[in-house]
Amino acid sequence: xxxxxxxxxxxxxxxxxxxTLADKLAARLAGRRAGGAxxxxxxxxxxxxxxxxxxxxxxxxxxxxxxxxxxxxxxxxTEGSITLDGQPVAKGREDHVNKLTTQVQMIHQDxxxxxxxxxxxxxxxxxxxxxxxxxxxxxxxxxxRALLQQVGLEGAYADRxxxxxxxxxxxxxxxxxxxAMQPDLLVLDEAVASLDVSIQAQVLNLFLDLRRDLxxxxxxxxxxxxxxxxxxxxxAIMYLGRVVELAPADELYARPEHPYxxxxxxxxxxxxxxxxxxxxxxxxxxxxxDPPPGCAFHPRCxxxxxxxxxxxxxxxxxxxxxSVACHLNDGGVKAKAA
Amino acid sequence: xSAALDVQGLTTRFDTRAxxxxxxxxxxxxxxxxxxxxxxxxxxxxxxxxxxxxLGLIDEPGRVSDGKVMVEDTDLRSLSPERMRSMRGRKxxxxxxxxxxxxxxxxxxxxxxxxxxxxxxxxxxARALERARDALGIVGIPSPEERLAAYPHQLSxxxxxxxxxxxxxxxxxxVIIADEPTTALDVSIQGQILAExxRLADETRTAIVWITHDLAVVSSLAxxxxxxxxxxxxxxxxxxxxxxxxxxxxxxGLLDSVPGQHEPGARLPQIPGSTPQLSHLPSGCPFxxxxxxxxxxxxTVPPFTSTGGHSALCHHPLETA
Numbered sequence: 001x002x003x004x005x006x007x008x009x010x011x012x013x014x015x016x017x018x019x020t021l022a023d024k025l026a027a028r029l030a031g032r033r034a035g036g037a038x039x040x041x042x043x044x045x046x047x048x049x050x051x052x053x054x055x056x057x058x059x060x061x062x063x064x065x066x067x068x069x070x071x072x073x074x075x076x077x078t079e080g081s082i083t084l085d086g087q088p089v090a091k092g093r094e095d096h097v098n099k100l101t102t103q104v105q106m107i108h109q110d111x112x113x114x115x116x117x118x119x120x121x122x123x124x125x126x127x128x129x130x131x132x133x134x135x136x137x138x139x140x141x142x143x144x145r146a147l148l149q150q151v152g153l154e155g156a157y158a159d160r161x162x163x164x165x166x167x168x169x170x171x172x173x174x175x176x177x178x179x180a181m182q183p184d185l186l187v188l189d190e191a192v193a194s195l196d197v198s199i200q201a202q203v204l205n206l207f208l209d210l211r212r213d214l215x216x217x218x219x220x221x222x223x224x225x226x227x228x229x230x231x232x233x234x235x236a237i238m239y240l241g242r243v244v245e246l247a248p249a250d251e252l253y254a255r256p257e258h259p260y261x262x263x264x265x266x267x268x269x270x271x272x273x274x275x276x277x278x279x280x281x282x283x284x285x286x287x288x289x290d291p292p293p294g295c296a297f298h299p300r301c302x303x304x305x306x307x308x309x310x311x312x313x314x315x316x317x318x319x320x321x322x323s324v325a326c327h328l329n330d331g332g333v334k335a336k337a338a
Numbered sequence: 339x340s341a342a343l344d345v346q347g348l349t350t351r352f353d354t355r356a357x358x359x360x361x362x363x364x365x366x367x368x369x370x371x372x373x374x375x376x377x378x379x380x381x382x383x384x385x386x387x388x389x390x391x392x393l394g395l396i397d398e399p400g401r402v403s404d405g406k407v408m409v410e411d412t413d414l415r416s417l418s419p420e421r422m423r424s425m426r427g428r429k430x431x432x433x434x435x436x437x438x439x440x441x442x443x444x445x446x447x448x449x450x451x452x453x454x455x456x457x458x459x460x461x462x463x464a465r466a467l468e469r470a471r472d473a474l475g476i477v478g479i480p481s482p483e484e485r486l487a488a489y490p491h492q493l494s495x496x497x498x499x500x501x502x503x504x505x506x507x508x509x510x511x512x513v514i515i516a517d518e519p520t521t522a523l524d525v526s527i528q529g530q531i532l533a534e535x536x537r538l539a540d541e542t543r544t545a546i547v548w549i550t551h552d553l554a555v556v557s558s559l560a561x562x563x564x565x566x567x568x569x570x571x572x573x574x575x576x577x578x579x580x581x582x583x584x585x586x587x588x589x590x591g592l593l594d595s596v597p598g599q600h601e602p603g604a605r606l607p608q609i610p611g612s613t614p615q616l617s618h619l620p621s622g623c624p625f626x627x628x629x630x631x632x633x634x635x636x637x638t639v640p641p642f643t644s645t646g647g648h649s650a651l652c653h654h655p656l657e658t659a
Binding site for chain 2 (some may be wrong): 209230272
């Protein structure tokens, strides 16, 4: 097997909190250091093979967007490393950011915020290739038009401004801008979440077509389980900064293993006829500033035992390309760690 | 017994520079006590404007130009502004997508809920706080007594939305209009709130209009569904009928484009084109430019064809099995 294109190795990201004067005083009195941190991503390892689309799923605050931004080079990880195509990247932002900005392209959720409203879409699409001299300047115009056609728009739209387009069309422009860099990896962060369902279907179809034609590799970040099911090969479920389950999409959807994954699947309303009894998971997502000890899900988990409150479960192999971070799959919830 | 909410021929227009657009076009539906009606549509379909029109919350340059809004036996449109204000929050209340639109950030939850109680029912504050606490309990807020003393920023998004729903419940209104109330919430929190709302409708017999773009949510929550497109209700029926056997080609297309029910990786069936601008609607059926079943007759105004209570605004409705 060839080496994976993207290797995320034990990556963590903490955002220090700015301590207020009152916090500093209180900390001084209590004899501890002021200022906590938001544990956005903790000890995440993940690989993406060339041509593979990996879904990152979780609720708000689970760290999925932060992970996407680390992979895109927007944030440097606090710990751990990212390797793209065998080259270490994102270690320190400045060193490798050039390479990263051309090789990894990000598509954001809100196409109203991600396009410069005062820039013609042709300029938006051609700015990257021009800056990095990917295309001879004599060919820039033709290539921009070709890209617009590739995402299902007319080449002549290059001279228009973003406000002349609908949300779905703008997301196509954002995709064209990303493809213009001929990236090795796309990071899509809730790329279809703000679109109406009929438009969402159109953009997902475009993504599937492009994937087939160009052999795209992508991290597909989303909270929408049915969208992820449709476009991803493998799926990682995140909860409070950690990956709790990772499996091929077919396996995961057929048989979720982690109690959180099960709870998530049970909470999602699905198209069906007739009233359904909801069996929502109880409780709320804990704060990433002060995550619970042991397994972060234990306060909401119906199976939690003493070990879950004391020991953080490791992501361990559970057959068929699946790994799960749960003591249920790793010696039981009763025993305390030796 | 008459319906809790009966809307007949509701029409709301906006005067814009591009001319007058009809955002809500001859909308009629009714909701009985204890029923949940899902009002479904994509952005710009007029579903939210319908909700605002019912409560008389349309500002210039908009105006409700026609129709009746009967809540129990009162026509809200015939009321003076003062009388209308006495109905809002008492007989009909609204829950918005963003609970911070409802909650005052500088007042404790208890203070603002007590204020909402005493606006309509003058009583000592202690008694109003009791009622507020009971309402928080009904929507499943743990330790409601403590929450009364909290400020909105101390609560999570899901808790704030529960407070907004509890506030809407304070006067045991006949009707609650809820506009995308769970759209901004995480699925596990949404699941909790949907379960509470279903229980609420069953136990308090409140009629609920649940405005959403999310077909999956209404398919499992609502008793009845109205589908809106370009300001018109294009299909109505029970949830089973509309989701299980849609008759309008738009509803069919919308349902088909939801991923998750198709072979992974396969192209999704899609509705061509995009939602029309209200100022440039085609004549006759507003969906005909995007419809695979459209013929010449679709340039004329389509009729409501119905079988039983299930009807579609279409010249060529899909056959039901």
